[in-house]
Structures are given as C-alpha cells and as structure tokens.
Amino acid sequence: MNYFIKRALAPTILAAALTATPALAQKSDDTLRVALAEEILNLDYNYTTKREYIILAQMTDTTLFDLDPTTQEFKPAVATGYEYADDTTIDVSLRDDVKFHDGSTLSAEDVAYTYNWIIREDSESNAGGTVGRWLDKAEVTGPNTVRFHLKSVYPLVLRDMAQRIMLRKVGSYDAGGTIDRDAMAQHLIGTGPYKVTSFEPGQELVLERFEDFFGEKPAIQKIVVRNIPDVGTQQAEMMSGGIDWMFKVPLDLAESLGATPLATHLSGPDLRIAFIVLDAAGYTDADGPLTNVKVRQAINHALNKAEMAKYLIGGSAEAIHTACHPAQFGCDQSVQDYPYDPEAAKALLAEAGFADGFPLELWAYRDKPVAEAVSADLTAVGIDVNLRYVKLESLNQARAAQDIPAYIGTWGSGGTADTAAIARIHFADDTDRNLSGDAALATEVLAAEQTSDQNERAKIYTNALTTIADQAYWAPLFTYSANYLVSPDLEFPLDPDGLPRLQNSSWK
Known part of the structure; x- marks a missing residue:
C-alpha cells in the first residue's frame, strides 16, 4: 500500500513566515528556552523513567561513567577507572574534586550510600529493579574507592552505572532515620553541569550553569524548561520566539515550519x-x-x-x-x-x-x-x-x-x-x-x-x-x-543514540 500524502505548506505557517521576525532575546541574554509536552513533576531520575526525565538528568546529574553515544565506549566521569578483582567484584576509583550543587564535595561514602539505598526494598526506587538484579552491596574501601559486590556475572554493569544511577549525598533519602523518597523530587542537589534555581512542578524549571562542575562547562548560561502540552501552542511559541527548542515534533509540522525563517528542522536517529x-x-x-x-x-x-x-x-x-x-x-x-x-x-x-x-x-x-x-x-x-x-x-x-x-x-x-x-x-x-x-x-x-x-x-x-x-x-x-524544531540561532548537535543532550547546545 502507498502511504504517501503530499502535504502543502500550512497557510498559517507560511503567512507567519512572511510577517514575523524571530525574537533574539534568548541569545542576547544567554538563555535557552525549551518546551516539553510531558508534565515534569519529579526532578529525581532515581525515581522516574520517562525520556523527558533522562534529558533533565543529563543536565542536573552525573554518573560514575559516561557512555560515548558515537563509539559506545565507556569513559571516566565521577569515576576515574575500574578494575575487576574477580568476576563478581569491581573496584571503582573516584575523582576528588566533584562538587554537589550545595558546595559540598562528593565522597566515596556518598557513592556507596546511593547504590545501597537504591537496592533497599524500602527505597522503592524505579532504578531498583535494574540494579537489584546484579548488585549485592557497595562498600567503601578507601578515601576515593568503592568496591561493588555483584550477585553474579553481569556484563552490563558499566552501562547501568553510566545511565541509571544518579549520585546523592549520604542521608538524602533517610535523614534522621525518616524515609523521604521525594526528598530530591523538587529540591534536587545534584552534581551535573546545571543546577536547579527554581522549579514549579508541571509548569517551569529554571537551570543555571554550575560553575564548580568538574567537567567541561556548558556553553549556555541558563536553560528554562517550560511544560507546554499542546503542540499547537508550542508551534506558536516557536514562531514568536518564545521558545528555542521543541522535540517529538510531528513530521508535517517539522517540515512546514522548518521551511520558514522562523525555525530549523533537525532530524536525527x-x-x-x-x-x-x-x-x-x-x-x-x-x-x-x-x-x-x-x-x-x-x-x-x-x-x-x-x-x-x-x-x-x-x-x-x-x-x-x-x-x-x-x-x-x-x-x-x-x-x-x-x-x-x-x-x-x-x-x-x-x-x-x-x-x-x-x-x-x-x-x-x-x-x-x-x-x-x-x-x-x-x-x-x-x-x-x-x-x-x-x-x-x-x-x-x-x-x-x-x-x-x-x-x-x-x-x-x-x-x-x-x-x-x-x-x-x-x-x-x-x-x-x-x-x-x-x-x-x-x-x-x-x-x-x-x-x-x-x-x-x-x-x-x-x-x-x-x-x-x-x-x-x-x-x-x-x-x-527524532524530529526537532530549533531556533535558527541555536547549534544543537544530534547524537546517534537519539538522546537529546541540551547541555551540549551553543549559540551560533
């Protein structure tokens, strides 16, 4: 069956393209404004799963290792290296200059606490099912070393360390012996390249570059993430310059609006x-x-x-x-x-x-x-x-x-x-x-x-x-x-794994 339907450029979009001038305020005040249709209610990826939350966690948190999206090779992040003591024991060495957003320094105790919390039955973490399959316990073995004891041979340990577990301070979820699984949901203290400066669940999240980040600093100073459920409203905001980035864009809209001076259509894997x-x-x-x-x-x-x-x-x-x-x-x-x-x-x-x-x-x-x-x-x-x-x-x-x-x-x-x-x-x-x-x-x-x-x-x-x-x-x-519409002033790199990494964006 032939599914081809020739789509004409939407008249409203074409008319707007002839009369509108994209706002340049975002570039001038070094603020990237992003639209997400999915409602954002919880900033702690240890307790969430959706793609939108992964996008946010890439900016606010770091993990032990990074996975290069092009080569699929694991690279140091918070960890500087690892060594298998045997098939079910891994020794991980850590950097000594990783800062949390509250200014405190990450320690081996923080790493061990995070992993041991995730696998606790009463943590009820969304990551528990994944990590609990292979981790028996994490043990501090030195000022900057943690030993991971595995339940059995598991070839995807580094993948899970690189993608699933966001590091938290000791006591983040059970300060004073009282369990609070939502402790980081709205008042996140992470270690990523951006820190949370304000958050209105379901409405707006404001992130600012974390100047004490141990890795490469992002090029853009500020990112504002707005919850805009309706794609038509997102379209109007893009046309008026109210936002600089939207994704999960329907193909016909991406092609139509991308053909105007108001936005650039990007399509990636x-x-x-x-x-x-x-x-x-x-x-x-x-x-x-x-x-x-x-x-x-x-x-x-x-x-x-x-x-x-x-x-x-x-x-x-x-x-x-x-x-x-x-x-x-x-x-x-x-x-x-x-x-x-x-x-x-x-x-x-x-x-x-x-x-x-x-x-x-x-x-x-x-x-x-x-x-x-x-x-x-x-x-x-x-x-x-x-x-x-x-x-x-x-x-x-x-x-x-x-x-x-x-x-x-x-x-x-x-x-x-x-x-x-x-x-x-x-x-x-x-x-x-x-x-x-x-x-x-x-x-x-x-x-x-x-x-x-x-x-x-x-x-x-x-x-x-x-x-x-x-x-x-x-x-x-x-x-x-993956179809995106972005501001003509925005440089947004596309990675082969299809995960949007807004922290790698820059202005042209």
Whole structure:
C-alpha cells in the first residue's frame, strides 16, 4: 500500500513566515528556552523513567561513567577507572574534586550510600529493579574507592552505572532515620553541569550553569524548561520566539515550519523501534491462526514497512527485520528477512489453511496512522482486522491478562545500544510481553547476560534473533526518527543514540 500524502505548506505557517521576525532575546541574554509536552513533576531520575526525565538528568546529574553515544565506549566521569578483582567484584576509583550543587564535595561514602539505598526494598526506587538484579552491596574501601559486590556475572554493569544511577549525598533519602523518597523530587542537589534555581512542578524549571562542575562547562548560561502540552501552542511559541527548542515534533509540522525563517528542522536517529507482537503461544486461542508459523510469516510479508518508515515517520526512519535496533550490540542483521510481498503472504495463508483469511484483533496505543497502515496492509491480503486503538494503560492491562492476540508495540531501550536492553524485557520467561511461549528462547536470552565475554554474547544473540526471525514471533516494522524544531540561532548537535543532550547546545 502507498502511504504517501503530499502535504502543502500550512497557510498559517507560511503567512507567519512572511510577517514575523524571530525574537533574539534568548541569545542576547544567554538563555535557552525549551518546551516539553510531558508534565515534569519529579526532578529525581532515581525515581522516574520517562525520556523527558533522562534529558533533565543529563543536565542536573552525573554518573560514575559516561557512555560515548558515537563509539559506545565507556569513559571516566565521577569515576576515574575500574578494575575487576574477580568476576563478581569491581573496584571503582573516584575523582576528588566533584562538587554537589550545595558546595559540598562528593565522597566515596556518598557513592556507596546511593547504590545501597537504591537496592533497599524500602527505597522503592524505579532504578531498583535494574540494579537489584546484579548488585549485592557497595562498600567503601578507601578515601576515593568503592568496591561493588555483584550477585553474579553481569556484563552490563558499566552501562547501568553510566545511565541509571544518579549520585546523592549520604542521608538524602533517610535523614534522621525518616524515609523521604521525594526528598530530591523538587529540591534536587545534584552534581551535573546545571543546577536547579527554581522549579514549579508541571509548569517551569529554571537551570543555571554550575560553575564548580568538574567537567567541561556548558556553553549556555541558563536553560528554562517550560511544560507546554499542546503542540499547537508550542508551534506558536516557536514562531514568536518564545521558545528555542521543541522535540517529538510531528513530521508535517517539522517540515512546514522548518521551511520558514522562523525555525530549523533537525532530524536525527532514535533507538526506538516499532514492531508487532504475535500470540504464537496461543494464550488467546490455543488453536488459533497465530500459532501457525506460516500465518506469522505471511503477516511479515504483508507489511510495506519501507513506505511506513518513509512517509509516516520520515527523517532517518528505516524498515527493520530484526527484534532489535540495527545500531545495538548483538543485533545481527543476517537473520531471516521477509520482504514486502503480498502475493507471498496470500500463498502462505493458503498453505496454512486460511486462504479466505481470518479475523484478527490488533491492538495499538500510539501512532494511529501507522496502526491504520498496518491494518490496511493485512486487510489487503485477506485478514479481517479489528483495530483496537486504546490508551497504553488499557493495553498493558489486557496484555497482563493474556487477552491480546496481536499488538503494535514500540521500545526505546532507554537509549542503550545493546540488544540486552530489548531482549530480556520482551523474551524472558517472567515478562507478559513475551507471547512466544518459547522456553528455550527465554533461557538463551538470559544466558547472554550471564557472561562478560562479548564475543560469546554476540553469538548467543545471533542464535536468539535467528529463532525469533525464523519463527516470526514478531513482525518488526521500522526505526523511529527524532524530529526537532530549533531556533535558527541555536547549534544543537544530534547524537546517534537519539538522546537529546541540551547541555551540549551553543549559540551560533
């Protein structure tokens, strides 16, 4: 199916471009004004998960290590280095010049406290599930050294240290013996390149450059983050010069406004992918069509993924055929592909005994044009699709109850370029996202997290991805593209992992 729709430049945008002059006050007062649609209520990333909170944490906090988004190499940050004493013991050395935003110096005790707090059951930290899988305890071994005792071999320790745990002062969450999980939610004391000077939850966050930051100082003095839920309001603010940066911009708006002097359209990569999960295990119908591998292969052949990527997502979006992002470690691209071929899809359906098609309830929660395109492609090969477009919460509840035969999902891997960040959550035996019913596959996926040998991990993922592709447990769709609109005066670098790093912005 062809999804191409030629979009004309919106008349209101064109008219504004001919009459409006972008405000230059932001550059003149060295203040970057940012719009986020997602409501910001909690500044402590140890207790949050969404992408918007990651963006903020990159500015207000630091971690033990940095992960280079281009090379995917781990570099020193608060830590100066590490050494494995044995397979389950890591010694980490620390800088002695890291300052908290209140002026106090970070210590080894602060680092150990943070990690030990996160894994405490009563901390109820959002990071606890990740770190608790591998950390037994953190122990201070010297003025600037901490020893991490692991529960078992875990190859992604440095990744978690680089991306998930924000360092806090001793007693931040339990001063005087009283637990306060929201202690840092509004009055954050971090160690990052920007410090919080004011915060009105759900409205506005003001950050100023932290002059005692131990690393490279950001170029821009002040960043104001405004909560603006409505994209139309964001557009108006961009056109009037009220904001300098917006993301998650719909493609048509990004292209239209970006074609005027009022804004610059930037499109960059994103580690998020889209896919269809199929109930191969037969949870919804033990003898249903989706338990037949030929039916699942037919569904893969029926989808015009390339046109979906090009015309519905745009930018750098590309069709995929793997249950992972091609940029992720271990995402072997040599596995079975099912090129767009409606006739092959019809032939496979006929071989499976469904020449006249069958009814399919397909669930989706975002990107409605994509859901409609998928439905149209499947309908074209004879499948009678009932598209159920619902809120994510409803989909999650139905999936947990094993009431979903097929759904369109997306996953961003938390910006982590490793197949582990998507494989475990979707194919382990303890997740309701796994509709394959394949116990051997679940064991194999977990085995890749039980060795530190990268070559061995790559081989394991190749085997697992080969099984997923051969059995067509998924119908992979495409990668996403991140669309931004920025002030013509703003230099905003795009990184290959798709994570916006506002702290690296500068004025032209």
